[in-house]
Amino acid sequence: MPPFRSSFTVRSAAWLRRRDLAAFESVAGRHWPGAEPLLPRLSRSANHGLLWFGAAAGMAALGGSPRARRAALRGVASLAVASAAINTVGKSVVRRKRPVLDTVPVIRRLKRQPFTTSFPSGHAASAAAFATGVALESKGWGAVVAPVAAAVIASRVYTGVHYPSDVLAGAALGAGAAFALRGVVPTRGQLSAPGRPPTDAPVLPTGEGLVVVVNQESGSAAAATSLLRNALPLAEVVECAPADLRGALEEAAERCLALGVCGGDGTINRAAAVAAAHKLPLAVFPGGTLNHFAYDLGIETVQDAAAALASGSAVRVDLGRVRPGPDGPGGADGCFVNAFSLGVYPELVRTREHWAPRIGGWPAGVLAAFEALRGKSPLEAELQGRRRRLWLVFAGNGTFERMGPMPGRRHNMADGLLDVRVVHGGRTPGLRLLAAAVAGPLTRSPVHAAVRRHRIRLSGLVPGTPYAYDGEVAHSGTELMIDKLPEALTVYCPMSHDHMTTL
Structure with missing residues (x-):
């Protein structure tokens, strides 16, 4: 220097x-x-x-x-x-x-x-x-x-x-x-703007013409309902118990321009099926514990949904379908907005729902995971025509992307695809499920496989095998077909995160 x-x-x-x-x-x-x-x-x-x-x-x-x-x-x-x-x-x-x-x-x-x-x-x-x-x-x-x-x-x-x-x-x-x-x-x-096809929906700035069905027992429905009445003063709000949801939704669909629902993913599942059947746009107000469907649409608060109603912003999304549905052959097909799963997860859901009212959602989830994995054996079924031992079969409605190393969200809920994850049978379900969680969203290994499919077929099931869809548990016959109903549902959705509330 x-x-x-x-x-x-x-x-x-x-x-x-x-x-x-x-x-x-x-x-x-x-x-x-x-x-x-x-x-x-x-x-x-x-x-x-x-x-x-x-x-x-x-x-x-x-x-x-x-x-x-x-x-x-x-x-x-x-x-x-x-x-x-x-x-x-x-x-x-x-x-x-x-x-x-x-x-x-x-x-x-x-x-x-x-x-x-x-x-x-x-x-x-x-x-x-x-x-x-x-x-x-x-x-x-x-x-x-x-x-x-x-x-x-x-x-x-x-x-x-x-x-x-x-x-x-x-x-x-x-x-x-x-x-x-x-x-x-x-x-x-x-995150980039989700690749969802926009569509037309009635503009309802005050809520006139909107009937909102509220599940009284959903996690945060009471607080959400109060905000909803203030944001949309002319909307009709119907509060009901879980057992009365289906009837309340069907009655609301007969007299509204748009069907609203306030509750968790299980409640939204039922509303989505009714809205799709009646060809009505659906307004989703997150009022549950997890609210995966609402959050993937960019709806995190009542104000987000109200803003979409005020501007008429809406998108078309796919519905997942399970055949035969929970009522068996001859009954209505089962629909899901988030995911279908078979294996240890349905048992986890059932145990979590049993304990959640007593000890809270997250402690119940930990207890349920422990109980679901303790002393269990993998189920046996034919997946796509091949006999396998399986701990878990998961089919997501749309592809779940990652945010860095963290589990991600769905950017496109009208892609016509199922995000299929399979955890193969073995003696250590906990380690295998952990390996599946750490592995990428689309991988193949002796432990875990993840692929995208338009449909999957499960056969050779033991009648009465539990399966879960959007947090609800049902029981299968000997065979299940899981596929998609492309763009079957119209949902109010804010088009940009920039317009959301920041606090």
């Missing part, structure tokens, strides 16, 4: 150190009204990420929407990536000593001084990573979290444990970690 260039670099570094020290002393000598009792406590609360874990838990519990839960999860994941980068690489690259505290008033100093190197600031990295991760998933929640993150970042200089350059570098690394994670696991807003 030429001498003049080396000299320039040394002078520049010295100038930056002087400016950094001057900025630190300026902050130390400045009186910030109200900051002395607040910022040191806020700085301590962020130790080990506890403040951000608490914020994420509060968002998930009180946010009331899947967007809030996704934002909380992405914020925590971004924080984890930033912390790993700072602690394994960042702190060891620049061995900078902490600032001298002589100019910092005693009342501001932390009771326990950190002993790690000063550059970069881990607290600033965690705060910026969490706030950026939240904002990438939800602008509204990002606006709530950002001032708190900024205060934590400022508190590290205010309490004298970091130079300004330490927190600026940490904040930049934290934000970068959040964007890097987004490159691996896309946000919902990054």
Whole structure:
């Protein structure tokens, strides 16, 4: 390196150190009204990420929407990536000593001084990573979290444990970690517009001409119903017990321009069959525990569905079909909007539904998974004409794409295809099911096969074998045919995620 260039670099570094020290002393000598009792406590609360874990838990519990839960999860994941980068690489690259505290008033100093190197600031990295991760998933929640993150970042200089350059570098690394994670696991807003054929539907801005049937026992139906009445004041709302759903839906279909339904996927399944039979558009208001169908359509709140009704935005989607249906030969075919499954999953569904009212949905799911796999043997059936031992046969209505390493959603619900997953028989169902979950959406292995088909045929079944469709459990005869009814259903659907509520 030429001498003049080396000299320039040394002078520049010295100038930056002087400016950094001057900025630190300026902050130390400045009186910030109200900051002395607040910022040191806020700085301590962020130790080990506890403040951000608490914020994420509060968002998930009180946010009331899947967007809030996704934002909380992405914020925590971004924080984890930033912390790993700072602690394994960042702190060891620049061995900078902490600032001298002589100019910092005693009342501001932390009771326990950190002993790690000063550059970069881990607290600033965690705060910026969490706030950026939240904002990438939800602008509204990002606006709530950002001032708190900024205060934590400022508190590290205010309490004298970091130079300004330490927190600026940490904040930049934290934000970068959040964007890097987004490159691996896309946000919902990054996903391309679903490839669904748009269609015409009645424009119903006030809900006049809409009859909404509400399953009173669905997970979040009560809260959704209150929002629904406010958003669509002229809609007719019919609340009924699960046993009365079919009759209420048939009666509503006789007197409406559009049929609405509020409940979980099992409730939506029944409404979809009635709407398709009567050639009516369906308005879906998520009111269940999981709401897979609604979320894949971009409907996460009552307001999303109301916005689609106000603009008349609708799409055509396929219906999955099971023949013979749950009533046996001669009865109506079974329809599904999400998935059909055979094997251990129907037993899991049955056990989960039994325990969910007593201990809650997620604990019931864990218990059900344990019970479903304990001491079970694979079923035997002919799949596409070949005799096999099987732990699981899954047929999704449309192809389920992945979001990075995470299970994904359906971008096209009118592709005419079944997403078929098969877990072959063996002695270790738990390990095989885990391998199937980790494997890609379209793979072949001795354990797991995943393909796309227009139809599949299962024969040689033991009569009474349980199967599940959209969370409902029925029992088979000796043979089942699973195929699709292409574009059989019209559903109101917001055409862009950009117009959805952000908080």
